[in-house]
Amino acid sequence: MDPLTSTFNRAEVRKLGLRFAPALIETIETVTHLAAFTLITLATGWTRFGQNSRVIRPRTLHEIYRSGVQLLPIVGFLGIALGVVFVGQTLALMQQVGASGFSGTLIVTVFIRELAPLTAGLVVLARVGTATVIELGTARALGEVEALEALGVDPIHYLVLPRVVGFTTSVLCLSLYLILLTLTSGYAFAFTRGLKISPTEFFGSIALALSWLDFPVLLAKTTSFGAVIGLIICYHGLARPLALDEVGQATTRTVGHCVIACLLLDALFIALYLFL
Amino acid sequence: MSTLPIITLDGVRILHPHNPKTSLLNDVSWQVEAGSFWVVAGLQGSGKSALLETIAGIRPQASGSVQLFGETIPVRSDDALALTEIRRRMGLLFKGNGRLFPSLSVLENLALPRCYHRNETLSEAASDLAPLIDYLELDGLLEQIPSHLGSSWSRRVALGRALAQQPELILLDNPLSGLDTTQLRWWRNFLRDASRGHPALGGHPLTLVITTDELTPLLPLGHQFALTHAGRWTVLGDRASVHTARSQEGVREILGEIH
Incomplete structure (x- = not known):
């Protein structure tokens, strides 16, 4: 090899390495801290399960209301839109090419397994998650977490667990709600466009395309999306002291980390499908 | 009085x-006995x-040991449950507005420690706290949220929250x-009542540690005095020792003697 080229390459590699090394170290640090935060939260949930219920239960219900019930209209709108755009058009197109029998498989593979949990998770992240990071980050910056500690109130128990449980429940319920609305509105749209397929045929083809594995995997996927979003949000809001002007940056970081984590989890579930 | x-x-x-x-305070060695009333004086930023x-176990020390009620406060809060039990026996009033929880009403702020630790409903806690609320003159403010209160009333609510569990020790920051x-x-009346014992405050004399950057108003009230100045910790002793x-x-400044 030409010694000049070899030296150039080595220098380039070193320069690239220097550029990416801090980012890599930061990523490893974040993942490690997040894992530790998750373990602490799980341990707190285990040891304090059922304790202080007069305070924790209303807070958990409030979080379910905030991240679930209050999002029903927007998720409903999304469900109807997705039904028209995706299910309605899929049905029409499949009938045009004479492949109506594959509609169910396509809808189950693309929508029920992939799009619905991801969409519900991202809606919860966008509508409630970002507000929650700001809320927790501000509380941390203003010393409210220390005030809780001084009162002997465990911040993980009081601030994190209700939110993680709330987000987990909400993403699960909103995913099911989204699936139901999308399928119904999609079929209704296709029906009004003169599609010759009965409701029994349509829902029957979806039922046939679903395997027994879809139910536990959908449950695991939606709950893990909710839990991961809740944990990342609480981690960025609470895990390290923030100055007020850092709360905005923490929010941006949270959105990025949540999207990456959900996509990685999704890939994990796809791999699970392929292996089972 | 117990020693x-x-x-x-x-x-x-x-x-x-x-x-x-950089160190804020170095080599602090100190003992506070039950029922005593300590005033820790120092200029702003001196580490009070x-x-x-x-x-209170919120800010870990760089070195040395802290014991509260005979229990060592861990530098890393590994034993969170033990720390919780210790914290239930003490109250801490933060400086300024007292760091009230802005999303909770005054009553919810006051009742939070009782609802959490004793698993009481809000109405049960409100009924138990009635004498304290009456003593703190907060009856008319219970439904307000903290952002609607002036700073002196916020501070009084925060005091109520610190006293809600009838602690043995109360730390008051400026x-x-x-x-x-x-x-x-x-x-001043509250500090006198707390150090002597008052039915609304649990009936027994509280151990008080209060910080200040202006010693004069507290000179007639405190039993023991200490000074934080330029990173140093000095126990001055009783009232007579402050004059000496x-x-x-550092002492002249906190007594307000500028010239």
Whole structure:
């Protein structure tokens, strides 16, 4: 090899390495801290399960209301839109090419397994998650977490667990709600466009395309999306002291980390499908 | 009066929160006995708040040991449950507005420690706290949220929250700063009641540690005095010793003797 080229390459590699090394170290640090935060939260949930219920239960219900019930209209709108755009058009197109029998498989593979949990998770992240990071980050910056500690109130128990449980429940319920609305509105749209397929045929083809594995995997996927979003949000809001002007940056970081984590989890579930 | 130390600090060094390479306070060795009333005086930024937060186990010390009620406060809060039990026996009033929880009403702020630790409903806690609420003159403010209160009333609510569990020890961080004369009179009466014992405050004399950057209003009330100045910790002793030490660096300033 030409010694000049070899030296150039080595220098380039070193320069690239220097550029990416801090980012890599930061990523490893974040993942490690997040894992530790998750373990602490799980341990707190285990040891304090059922304790202080007069305070924790209303807070958990409030979080379910905030991240679930209050999002029903927007998720409903999304469900109807997705039904028209995706299910309605899929049905029409499949009938045009004479492949109506594959509609169910396509809808189950693309929508029920992939799009619905991801969409519900991202809606919860966008509508409630970002507000929650700001809320927790501000509380941390203003010393409210220390005030809780001084009162002997465990911040993980009081601030994190209700939110993680709330987000987990909400993403699960909103995913099911989204699936139901999308399928119904999609079929209704296709029906009004003169599609010759009965409701029994349509829902029957979806039922046939679903395997027994879809139910536990959908449950695991939606709950893990909710839990991961809740944990990342609480981690960025609470895990390290923030100055007020850092709360905005923490929010941006949270959105990025949540999207990456959900996509990685999704890939994990796809791999699970392929292996089972 | 029992002589059992409630607080024991041994060679404690506290670092600056925003510059961890510099020390805020060095070599603090101190014992606070049950029922005593300590006034810790020092100029702003001399480490008084950090000292109280270290005693409460919120801010870890760089070196040395802190004992509260005979239990060592861990530097890393590994045993969170043990720390919770210790914290139930003490109250901490933060400086300024007292760090109330802005999304909770005044009553919810006051009742939170009782609802959490005793698993009471809000109405049960409100009924138990009625004598304290009456003593603190907060009856008309219970439904308000903290952002609608003035700073002196916020501070009084925060005091109520710190007292809600009927603690044996109360740490007060500069509670008299920026008060008008009416509020100041109320606080002086409260400090007198707390150190002597009052039915609304649990009936027994509380152990009090109060910080201040202006010693004069607290001179007639405190039993023992200490000084934080330029990173140093000095126990001045009783009231007479403060007068004796007025030529000492730092003492003149906190007595308000500028010239």
